[in-house]
Amino acid sequence: MTRPLTGCRVLDLGIITAGAATAACLADFGAEVIKIESASYRDPFRRWLSPKPIDAADDLPPFFRATNRNKKGLSLDLKQAAGRAAFLRLVANSDVVVENFRRGVMQKLGIDYAALKEANPDIILASISSQGETGPDAMYVSYGSTLEAVAGLSWITGYQGGDPVITGVDMNYPDQVVGLFATSMIVTAWLARKNGKGGAHLDMSQRELTSFLSGEAFVAASAGVSPARQGNADTPFLLQDCYRAADGEWLAVTVNDDQQARLASLLNDLPGSASASASASASTLQLDASLRKWSAARKAVDAAAALQQAGIAAAKVLNGAEVLQGEGKLWRHALQRLPAGNMVKGFPHQFEQAAMEITTDAPFIGGDTVDVLRQVGGFSQEEIAALLAQGVIEIAPPAPSSSAAPAALT
Numbered sequence: 368m369t370r371p372l373t374g375c376r377v378l379d380l381g382i383i384t385a386g387a388a389t390a391a392c393l394a395d396f397g398a399e400v401i402k403i404e405s406a407s408y409r410d411p412f413r414r415w416l417s418p419k420p421i422d423a424a425d426d427l428p429p430f431f432r433a434t435n436r437n438k439k440g441l442s443l444d445l446k447q448a449a450g451r452a453a454f455l456r457l458v459a460n461s462d463v464v465v466e467n468f469r470r471g472v473m474q475k476l477g478i479d480y481a482a483l484k485e486a487n488p489d490i491i492l493a494s495i496s497s498q499g500e501t502g503p504d505a506m507y508v509s510y511g512s513t514l515e516a517v518a519g520l521s522w523i524t525g526y527q528g529g530d531p532v533i534t535g536v537d538m539n540y541p542d543q544v545v546g547l548f549a550t551s552m553i554v555t556a557w558l559a560r561k562n563g564k565g566g567a568h569l570d571m572s573q574r575e576l577t578s579f580l581s582g583e584a585f586v587a588a589s590a591g592v593s594p595a596r597q598g599n600a601d602t603p604f605l606l607q608d609c610y611r612a613a614d615g616e617w618l619a620v621t622v623n624d625d626q627q628a629r630l631a632s633l634l635n636d637l638p639g640s641a642s643a644s645a646s647a648s649a650s651t652l653q654l655d656a657s658l659r660k661w662s663a664a665r666k667a668v669d670a671a672a673a674l675q676q677a678g679i680a681a682a683k684v685l686n687g688a689e690v691l692q693g694e695g696k697l698w699r700h701a702l703q704r705l706p707a708g709n710m711v712k713g714f715p716h717q718f719e720q721a722a723m724e725i726t727t728d729a730p731f732i733g734g735d736t737v738d739v740l741r742q743v744g745g746f747s748q749e750e751i752a753a754l755l756a757q758g759v760i761e762i763a764p765p766a767p768s769s770s771a772a773p774a775a776l777t
Contacts, residue, residue, distance in 0.1 A: 369371045369719040370397030371554050376461040376743070377399070378403060378454075379438065380412045384542035384574065385495045385549075387434040388712075392550040393438035393463070393713055395723045401739055402435055402730055403454070404511075405444040406761055409732070410435070432729045433712040436705060440730025441739045442761035445476050454478060455486040456744040463553060467495040470505045478569045489566040492558045495549055497541075509574075511539035518577035523584045526598035541573040547715060548576055605651060606630075609684060610659050616667035617684035618674075620658065626679055630654060633677050634661045635733030670716030733761035 375398040379390035387402070389412060394400040404410055412431040423484075444450040455478070458464065464483060466473060473479040473494075483490045494500060497509030504517070512533040515521045520540065521531035534540045539615070549571050578585070584594045599608045606622040622630055634657045662670050667683040668765045674681035687692075694702065703725045705715035714723050740746040740760070754760045 368718070369486060370395075370649070370718060370721045372557060373397035375463060375557055377401065377465060378461050378465040380468065381495070382467065383412055384539060386435060386465055388414065388542070388546035389467075389493070389549040390438065390660065391434050391436065391712075392546055393465070393553060396550065396554060397721075397726075398463070399691070401437045401441050401457075401735070401743070403441050403443055403445075405442055405446070405450070406734060406758070407444060407446060411610060413732075417553075423486070425632040427729050427731070429709075429711070432705070432709060433659070435729035437713050437727055438730055439660065439735035439739060440733060440763070441497055441736050442733035442757050442763070445478065445738070447757070447759050449487065449754060449757060451477050452760065453740070453744060453746070453754065456746075457739070458483050458486040460743050460745075461490070463491045463493060463556065465493045465495070465549075465553075466687035469498065470496055470498075471507065471650060484566065487566070489560055491560060491566050491569065493553050493554065493556075493569045495569065495571045496573070498574050500570045504574075511541050513517050514541040514573050514577060518574045518581065519585060520577050520581050520705050523581060523594050523596065525596040527596055527600070529596060529598075531596075532747040541577045544580065545571060545573045545576055545646045552758060594638065606655055606658065608655070610669055610670075612662050612664045612667035612683075613664055618662050618667045618670050619682050620674060620686055621680040626677075627654065629677055630679060633673065633679075634658060731763045733763040736760050736762050 372393055375393070377390055377393050377398045377400045379387065379400050379402045381387040381390050381402075390400050390402070401692045402410075410431060412434060413428065415430045416428045434640055437569065443453060445454055458478075480492045480494075483492055496505070497514050498504040498507060498517075509517075515533050516523075516531070521533055524534075525532040537540050548764070549569075552571065556569060561568060587594055601607045601621075604621050605624045605627055606620065608620065610620060611616045612618050631654060634654070665673070671683050690697075691702070700714045700717050700723075701712075702710055704710050705725055705728050707728065709723065709728070713725070737751060740751050740754075746754075751760070755762060
């Protein structure tokens with residue numbers, strides 16, 4: 368069994384998470400992915416969490432590694448006519464182009480869907496944008512924060528009586544989820560192409576996707592029920608929140624209505640907690656206050672164990688280091704290690720008979736320029752030398768840890 372995109376070649380113009388992570392998923396699915404940057408347009412993730420200059424030959428920041436592992440690297444300046452011509456030669460021998468530029472950039476560069484289709488009638492263009500290809504907001508600059516606002520997610524996120532809340536760069540919800548959904552759309556288009564349906568231009572709006580995933584709240588609002596921000600609480604449950612334990616750690620607890628008496632009985636084993644009546648009529652406020660007092664008298668792991676023993680859902684809130692300690696026990700695929708041992712984001716799912724794996728680190732700038740131009744575009748030694756002399760391409764030296772000879776034109 369082969370993976371779904373084995374034999375598929377992807378030209379990746381994506382950056383940061385939305386575009387680059389989509390292309391990384393395609394690589395996981397078996398595609399050959401070629402990441403394209405230039406001297407005037409680097410992926411901003413090359414500088415995130417890095418103290419070194421963006422072009423440092425020995426530096427690949429963790430965010431960049433996470434969204435660009437399993438890819439080849441080509442440095443090609445699309446702002447130059449020769450660079451665009453070279454790109455279209457690559458398109459002629461490729462299957463998918465992924466981009467998440469601001470709307471209008473592809474047209475301005477002369478590589479919009481019409482131009483790509485002229486170079487390759489069966490090309491699949493996956494356009495990932497904040498607001499979609501059309502509509503009154505299509506040309507607006509957006510970030511995850513503003514997308515969560517206009518999609519309605521911030522409207523329902525936050526604490527009771529408090530302000531709207533956005534997920535921020537550590538999560539950036541619209542970017543994270545679009546990579547998964549975009550991958551499924553591209554795989555579907557690729558399989559349709561293999562069945563003779565031709566290419567396609569896929570228009571993926573992060574705003575619309577985020578609204579879809581928050582849709583239940585909008586349906587309720589359309590019926591005249593306006594959801595209120597509840598923080599960690601959730602209407603179907605008697606109690607749901609995080610409680611601080613004696614060791615300063617936190618405990619997440621969810622209690623169903625039919626567990627009220629069970630919880631009240633458990634809480635009564637705390638000396639002096641008479642307010643936690645064993646009666647099923649104990650108020651929610653009483654139970655919440657008593658649970659906070661009860662948790663504050665125990666270590667988080669002990670409190671979680673006691674609640675679980677009583678059949679109540681509870682778990683210690685793990686920090687990053689504790690999550691990593693669960694490698695191979697609590698999780699297997701979510702995070703993976705590069706051949707050199709660096710940890711990066713892994714896979715949201717896995718194939719049993721054709722396992723996804725991370726075989727190569729993210730590319731250094733221009734690390735595969737010569738090979739890509741030769742093997743995909745059919746460029747001669749003289750043509751590559753001319754592009755290099757014109758500043759259209761960059762050719763990177765080998766990584767400092769590599770003993771391989773520098774890429775040569777001979």
